[in-house]
Amino acid sequence: MVQSFESPDDLAAALKGLSDMNFEIPDPENEEIPEHEFEQQLDNAWRVCDHFDLQTDIWRGRILRAIRDREKRGGDGRGTGFLNWLKEREISKSQAYSLIELANSADTLLSEGKLDPASINHFSKRAFVETAKSAPQVQQLIAEAAKTGDRITRREVRQLTDEWTAMSSDLLPEEIKEKAASGSVPPKFLAPLVREMEKLPETHLKAIQQEATENPDISTVRQLTSDARNLSKYLHAAALVSAINQSSVDMEMALDEALRNGCLNTAADLVKQSALLEQTVAKLYTTWKKVSSLTDRLYVDTGASTPHLRLLITCLDRLAGEVIEVPLGDGDKRTIRLRVLTEE
Structure with missing residues (x-):
């Protein structure tokens, strides 16, 4: 009370x-x-x-x-x-x-x-x-x-969180848990691996578990954590990229080849940046449409008595027109021109 x-x-x-x-x-x-x-x-x-x-x-x-x-x-x-x-x-x-x-x-x-x-x-x-x-x-x-x-x-x-995460997870093989219990592989290294493995579908866990069983040491755990993180990024981003979803590319085979050639990190980053690019383009188009609409509305609402507003509209035409012109800035004198072509 x-x-x-x-x-x-x-x-x-x-x-x-x-x-x-x-x-x-x-x-x-x-x-x-x-x-x-x-x-x-x-x-x-x-x-x-x-x-x-x-x-x-x-x-x-x-x-x-x-x-x-x-x-x-x-x-x-x-x-x-x-x-x-x-x-x-x-x-x-x-x-x-x-x-x-x-x-x-x-x-x-x-x-x-x-x-x-x-x-x-x-x-x-x-x-x-x-x-x-x-x-x-x-x-x-x-x-x-x-x-x-x-x-x-x-x-x-x-x-304590790391210890519980490592020892209670069903994703880690017993061999690596025994190493954790003996202190040769501290739980602080295993907890991040478990968290990354939890993001992966079951089909992608076997290879990681097998490697952890065969080489239950800190170096292997660190590498597997990095691989699992990149794999998770790859799978998550791939589902967001329309260019991939509209194609016939076999993402699992592409993944196997990336793993075999040791370039999973690069492939994952490529897919992630591609997803970001598509999202940016979609947002750019939405914003461009709004700028164009506002420019038209302001033009209708003004006339010869508002020369400064008309000048403002003229200045912003390079952003509201079919061709968008944007200087790069920061000492770079180049200008980027983007032409918007919509397909009905």
Whole structure:
């Protein structure tokens, strides 16, 4: 239950001692202080700041959530009161919803018993946010580590996430998992491989799994991660390129040849850039049509009494006409001319 206060003064009195943070920051020019002691004092102060920062943002999120929910019940349906409240306190809408998300995460972790309230003191703010976004199994591992008094930073969250990802994935062969368990292939190398393999169809996983089984070492894992990433880019981009979809090219055979010749990265980049080019051309055409339409409308709405507007239209004709002229700029004196030909 949240304690209520009759006035701001009562609230201030309740917070007295919590808000009076006055650290003794060691003098950086004092050479008599050993380096490890100097860093320890600063680290202790930083942890306290982290703790208050996290707790404050959780409570701010809860406050914002209450205001938003109240507005939903009795407001105008557009959230005007909530937005005005944010404006008065110079809080952006995105920042507000980020804090609400943090409060929701905290309440979920606490209500489900995944996290002991006292354990929050062991988290940095960023680590807590990362924990809230993690899989339930990872949250359990992190909560257990926090209960023992371990300091939880993003580094620990990432490490535990990588360990769980590597050891729980069905995509990795047992041979490589055994290497991970023994420490000869750290999970931080396997987690990226698993994430890339998850993007691939089953037909493309066997070769990667076979190579990992035959050579379960760090070098092979790194190469397989790169190959899987390029393969994923290749397959994703190929589905977006109309020039490919309208042809009879066998993309699987092309892929096999790229793999055989060691140029998968180049092929993947080519397909990706081709997809980007098609999207850019489509966007260019849509924008060109709009510029042309606006130019025509403005021409109709003006006359001899608006010579400056007419001059503006004349200047922009090089963009609104059938031939688009654009100087490259940045010291390059060349001009690009594109002719728009549409096929009905």
